[in-house]
Amino acid sequence: MENKNVLSNPADWVELYGDQLLKYTVARVRHREAAEEIVQETFLAGLKAQKNFSGRSSEKTWLFGILKHKIIDHYRKKEKEQQVSTEDPFVEYFDGRGHWKKSLEKWDTNPQKALEQKEFWEVFSRCISNLPVDMEQVFQLKILDKMDSDGICEALQITSANLWVRLHRARFKMRECLEKCWFMKTG
Amino acid sequence: MLRCKDIAKLLSDSLEKELPWTQRVEIRLHLMICYVCRRYWKQLRFLHNCITNYYDKKLDKDPALSQESKKRMQDKIIEEMNK
Numbered sequence: 001m002e003n004k005n006v007l008s009n010p011a012d013w014v015e016l017y018g019d020q021l022l023k024y025t026v027a028r029v030r031h032r033e034a035a036e037e038i039v040q041e042t043f044l045a046g047l048k049a050q051k052n053f054s055g056r057s058s059e060k061t062w063l064f065g066i067l068k069h070k071i072i073d074h075y076r077k078k079e080k081e082q083q084v085s086t087e088d089p090f091v092e093y094f095d096g097r098g099h100w101k102k103s104l105e106k107w108d109t110n111p112q113k114a115l116e117q118k119e120f121w122e123v124f125s126r127c128i129s130n131l132p133v134d135m136e137q138v139f140q141l142k143i144l145d146k147m148d149s150d151g152i153c154e155a156l157q158i159t160s161a162n163l164w165v166r167l168h169r170a171r172f173k174m175r176e177c178l179e180k181c182w183f184m185k186t187g
Numbered sequence: 188m189l190r191c192k193d194i195a196k197l198l199s200d201s202l203e204k205e206l207p208w209t210q211r212v213e214i215r216l217h218l219m220i221c222y223v224c225r226r227y228w229k230q231l232r233f234l235h236n237c238i239t240n241y242y243d244k245k246l247d248k249d250p251a252l253s254q255e256s257k258k259r260m261q262d263k264i265i266e267e268m269n270k
Contacts, residue, residue: 010264011261011264011268014257014260015261018252018256018257019252022250022251022252023246023250026250027242027246036252036260039252040259040260043263043264044267047267047268090192094190094191094192098190098191098192098193099191099192100191100223103223104226104227104230107233111233115237121241121244124237124241128241139242143238144245149204164196164199164200165196167203168195168196168200171231171234171235172195172199174238175227175230175231175234178234
């Protein structure tokens, strides 16, 4: 006999899976309110799609599947809302011939020790939040979802050239922010 | 001849994918003579590790739903069920 999973009463979903779904979402979406909104939408979408539940996966896996789509939808929406940032982060650093205008600051000889400091991570977190959303999304998909570049391009509907540029800009800005807010201050 | 600005971009790319050997050679030669790019590369690798670490840590945090949020979600679901 085949073992089929069945759905529990949707009224119990929040109690059963709410925290797990939220945890997953909060790590991927910048604002908590937005994360809660996405979890709510997931439950409502699940409710509507109950009859499509095949029972091949567990209820939890099924709900997570819906959630992942909702998060990607959210990214795409953000992608459209956001004006593509046209500011050139490089202009301050490179001259017309593409050479560094001035040397970069030398960072602490042992930056590894920064990693153990709580304050460092607070600064780091602030620098991440200062990035344009489209840049952070790339990191989230890459690291949290372990997506490869094709997957990311597909999810965000961008070209791979666009993806490399975005990563480059994001890293460039992060480096600058860490230098200004951490390494130049701690010396 | 690649300029520092191009090298910086390629260094970032190299964290994602294998570059063609011609570019790898060019980068290597450039880094030998350009200390600013060398410094940039060192900082970039450090940053790369930090970013991975940061998201791993973020996943460990355990944000629970508040009772109010739970209630609100539940009510909404029940409301939809009764439609």
